[in-house]
Amino acid sequence: MSIKISDKNREATKTGIYTVLTAATAVPVYFGIDTYLNTIGAQHDEALAVAGTIVFFGCVYIGRHLSTIWSARQREIPKNVLNGLAGAIAVCFVWLFIHADFQFRTFPGINLLLYWMPFVTIGLCTGALIKLFRMSTQKELEAARTQAAHSQSELFLLQSQLSPHFLFNTLNNLYGLSISQHEKIPPLILKLSDLLRYSVYEASETYVPLRDELTYIRNYIDFEQLRMGDRLELQTDIEQVGGPDIRIAPMLLIVFIENAFKHSRNTIDSKVFIEMRLKIWGNSILFYLRNSHNRSAQNDQHVEKHSGFGLANVRKRLQLLYPGQHYLVIDNEENTYTVNLRLNLR
Structure with missing residues (x-):
């Protein structure tokens, strides 16, 4: 019973931490999106900034969930996956600013798609990158602790062998002297x-x-x-x-x-x-x-x-x-x- 209560408390604490982090991060994300919308001259930029912030954090949590499902079958997180996610985020950011200067005037629907797709991709990749990087760090720490524990147990074994080794040699010496x-x-x-x-x-x-x-x-x-x-x-x-x-x-x-x-x-x-x-x-x-x-x-x-x-x-x-x-x-x-x-x- 106490274990279940402890698990519930741990989950509640984790949820509270995520909520605080999301609220703290939402403010700079909102202002960043609003600044970008002003730069490209979008109408109703405040409403779009609110919608963009909600979409962004929704994509972040979806990305975290998808990365959790994917990593469940992986023994370790490959570094090239983390590098690929970081690269995708950088490319999408660059594309958003490039596309602002080169738009399809006669195809507003395509313009809208080319804005939202990289934006959604940034959110998904950001969520996946945060989760996978954290999991990778935890796995490395766990491996380091395991190695340290193994080394420590091996060291204790080696030290425990010292006294019997010394005693064996010394008793042999005493036996020889007891005769002569x-x-x-x-x-x-x-x-x-x-x-x-x-x-x-x-x-x-x-x-x-x-x-x-x-x-x-x-x-x-x-x-x-x-x-x-x-x-x-x-x-x-x-x-x-x-x-x-x-x-x-x-x-x-x-x-x-x-x-x-x-x-x-x-x-x-x-x-x-x-x-x-x-x-x-x-x-x-x-x-x-x-x-x-x-x-x-x-x-x-x-x-x-x-x-x-x-x-x-x-x-x-x-x-x-x-x-x-x-x-x-x-x-x-x-x-x-x-x-x-x-x-x-x-």
């Missing part, structure tokens, strides 16, 4: 607790303060340093970010950092190095990461299977969150793996 270096497990579990708290609770937002993300990254680096010990040669130059105004998509950089530690750790070298830099430059966040690895010694299929998910996830999130506002270059050389990423500030 079990004394490191207690402090690592404490670090893991902090990391998971952020990834589960804080990283659910679309954008987070960069300073919070950097705190998370530093905790992760501490976690890896505890694991790798003296084997790791780490160089970091991360700019201090004070306020919460600078924001970034959460868990975006950590995928590259995880891969850097993983690729370095999986080499047979006694020493591995990782170099990491992050700067705010102008309107951009600049991130640079370089790590040692041995491409020929690694099983490419294994790396693709376990590392490719994270990188594919990041690339997709960059497309959704930073469309046309990011620059990513990855160089996978024989002994080094380098990431250069530029993000526009949010």
Whole structure:
């Protein structure tokens, strides 16, 4: 019952709006027609102007109705139809002024017809153009909303995959240490607790303060340093970010950092190095990461299977969150793996 009442109220409101718009537009239309009739020297111009105004708005509403019937079978409104209607209106306007100077003196009936036909056509085309343009705009907005909703749901799915992905990798690492270096497990579990708290609770937002993300990254680096010990040669130059105004998509950089530690750790070298830099430059966040690895010694299929998910996830999130506002270059050389990423500030 409430739905029916709501629909009736909506229709009444729409009718009221159309009535007000028609009344407001009728005045300039009347004066426009009256001016034209005076120009061509028509008799009883005021009465004709009133009749012309009534005919014009009648044609507008007929045109709207006909366009509604036609568009019901169309998935989208072709642009050439809108352009054709606008062109027809322009041609009819030009014809009305041309015909005023070139009339058939001996055929008054034809003259009258050549006045009213383009006038009626202008009314019909105007009504159809207004309706179809409005419907076209609504369809475009609806398509944009649908795409935005799809992108948002896809983004939520991608973000929901981050925590399980990180947890899977970390538990694998802890399992290895529990066998060979079990004394490191207690402090690592404490670090893991902090990391998971952020990834589960804080990283659910679309954008987070960069300073919070950097705190998370530093905790992760501490976690890896505890694991790798003296084997790791780490160089970091991360700019201090004070306020919460600078924001970034959460868990975006950590995928590259995880891969850097993983690729370095999986080499047979006694020493591995990782170099990491992050700067705010102008309107951009600049991130640079370089790590040692041995491409020929690694099983490419294994790396693709376990590392490719994270990188594919990041690339997709960059497309959704930073469309046309990011620059990513990855160089996978024989002994080094380098990431250069530029993000526009949010």
